[in-house]
Structure formats: structure tokens, C-alpha cells
Amino acid sequence: GNSVTQMEGPVTLSEEAFLTINCTYTATGYPSLFWYVQYPGEGLQLLLKATKADDKGSNKGFEATYRKETTSFHLEKGSVQVSDSAVYFCALGRVASGSRLTFGEGTQLTVNP
């Protein structure tokens, strides 16, 4: 079956530090890959996505590249801000399964001024 593994948190960084949150997956076929962000007390917001191998998703300074050879979709940002503090979820989905998503455990990020 499908599964997603994220690096364990929490992650605490200083403002302007470099961020990497690792995500690896197991799936049959060619799923789409997503990063969602959840701010305190809120639902999930799509941060970025990639639909095929070697695609790079990017948004708000965050990037992730779909690496089929390493089955990874690591999230990176060159310079984090305090406002980036949130929980980040990696997920995979397949159109053929009606958009059903499989989520990783989530990684709590705290950015200190």
C-alpha cells in the first residue's frame, strides 16, 4: 500500500536559517506528491505539489522536487521567517483513486526571531 514517512519533529530554527524537511514515500505507479501547511487552529492549505518525476513544486519560497529514483519529496526553503511556524504535512495522492490522499505524520516547525 501507499505510505509517507516524514522526518520527526519538532524542528526549531532561527529566522533566516535554511530549512529541510525530509519526506519519502512508498507507492505503486506514479502518484502526485503534495506539501500541505497547517497553521495553529486551522485546516490544511496546499503549499505546493508535483505531479510527475523531476517536477519541482514551488510557492512562497518553498521548493520540493519529485525524485522517483530516491522516492523522495523533500521540502526546502532558503531563509525561513517567523511566520513560517506551522505543521507541515507531506502527502501523496492518485487521481485514479479519486484524489484519496495519504499523509505523513507531520513536522512541527518553529522559527524564532
Place this chain on the structure above:
Amino acid sequence: GAVVSQHPSRVICKSGTSVKIECRSLDFQATTMFWYRQFPKKSLMLMATSNEGSKATYEQGVEKDKFLINHASLTLSTLTVTSAHPEDSSFYICSASSPGTGEREQYFGPGTRLTVT
């Protein structure tokens, strides 16, 4: 576009009562809606998938008689927690998708915090 709302955002109910949570797609027709449950500092657990006009498909271990899901229209799905108990306290999140949204991407509601006393 692609906004999903949930109502209420927070609800407190007494043990043994039932509570209904609404999920609405505001600017698109959602042929499929998903209901998730999220425990503190945990990931989202898919409870059920509902398609408009048909019965919901529940995930293994989710009691269909306790968590009643109705998807009567293309813009509204409801989750009713029947005979609620303190262990049902959780953050419930819905999402919606439509063939018209390209990759059939899911759009998430803001969540409903349920507290059962």
C-alpha cells in the same frame, strides 16, 4: 476560488448527545468529499469518503453508525457524531474535490474542534 467552509468551527456538547458538522464547497461543485480526524500533534486520519448521491465509504475501524455522513448535494456534506463520548473529542476536517479541479486536488476546510464533556 476553491473555498471550503465548515460549521461550526468549535462545538462543545454533553456526553450522549449528537452533533452535526457541515462542510460546504462555496465556489465549486464537490463530487467527492472526505472527512478526516486529527488528534493533537498527529496526522490526519481519513474516516470516510463520500460521493454525492451515494453512501459513504468508511475506512476500516470507523463506525459507520456512530459517524453518519450525508452528501445530499454537490456543495454540502454533513458529519453527525451520534451519542458522542469524551473520546470522540477531536479536530474534524473535511475536504472536497471535483473533476473540474484539474488534478482532482483536495481543498480543505478550516476544521471543527469538537469537545465532548
